[in-house]
Amino acid sequence: GAGVSQSPSNKVTEKGKDVELRCDPISGHTALYWYRQSLGQGLEFLIYFQGNSAPDKSGLPSDRFSAERTGGSVSTLTIQRTQQEDSAVYLCASSPRLAQSYNEQFFGPGTRLTVL
Amino acid sequence: SQKIEQNSEALNIQEGKTATLTCNYTNYSPAYLQWYRQDPGRGPVFLLLIRENEKEKRKERLKVTFDTTLKQSLFHITASQPADSATYLCALDISGGSYIPTFGRGTSLIVHP
Numbered sequence: 383g384a385g386v387s388q389s390p391s392n393k394v395t396e397k398g399k400d401v402e403l404r405c406d407p408i409s410g411h412t413a414l415y416w417y418r419q420s421l422g423q424g425l426e427f428l429i430y431f432q433g434n435s436a437p438d439k440s441g442l443p444s445d446r447f448s449a450e451r452t453g454g455s456v457s458t459l460t461i462q463r464t465q466q467e468d469s470a471v472y473l474c475a476s477s478p479r480l481a482q483s484y485n486e487q488f489f490g491p492g493t494r495l496t497v498l
Numbered sequence: 499s500q501k502i503e504q505n506s507e508a509l510n511i512q513e514g515k516t517a518t519l520t521c522n523y524t525n526y527s528p529a530y531l532q533w534y535r536q537d538p539g540r541g542p543v544f545l546l547l548i549r550e551n552e553k554e555k556r557k558e559r560l561k562v563t564f565d566t567t568l569k570q571s572l573f574h575i576t577a578s579q580p581a582d583s584a585t586y587l588c589a590l591d592i593s594g595g596s597y598i599p600t601f602g603r604g605t606s607l608i609v610h611p
């Protein structure tokens with residue numbers, strides 16, 4: 383596929399459970415970003431990766447959130463002990479390179495997370 | 499407080515007219531500003547980027563202006579079509595040269611046939 387893919391597209395979980403969200407960026411894109419979007423809200427930055435390292439984790443809302451990226455490709459966002467306020471659409475984006483001027487971001491379709 | 503403002507009310511226009519959307523920001527000196535389109539259930543799609551030293555940029559029926567004195571960007575769609583109906587997001591760097599844009603909440607555009 384040519385675009386960014388995310389899985390699952392929808393996830394319903396019970397409060398207190400852990401969830402893993404997956405992002406497959408466009409092949410060759412070195413930068414990868416995670417955002418979340420709540421109803422009627424803008425995109426909230428969570429974390430970005432340059433290659434496999436995460437220079438900026440400042441957007442992660444709590445220590446229940448973590449993310450990793452392996453092989454400079456696939457990334458997983460993990461939310462432990464989910465809370466109802468974690469319900470949102472989680473969007474992943476990639477761009478060709480970070481250390482250049484302000485690249486456009488290519489977004490995936492998102493994972494809609496609902497915590498009951 | 500630092501913020502990016504986009505009109506939360508939907509913009510309704512007739513097909514063929516020019517749609518103008520506004521993005522205002524305070525307390526930033528961004529090096530660039532981007533506009534994205536987002537359809538329901540989908541991720542945003544990049545449309546245009548304009549840099550601080552550019553006043554205007556065009557792409558097909560789209561035009562973006564950037565006034566760093568007014569701290570405002572205007573996004574125009576000429577000869578609008580119902581297919582242009584979507585939410586339009588502006589994004590800019592809030593820390594002067596950051597490669598991670600901060601997004602506004604977006605404005606919904608509805609083009610009526």
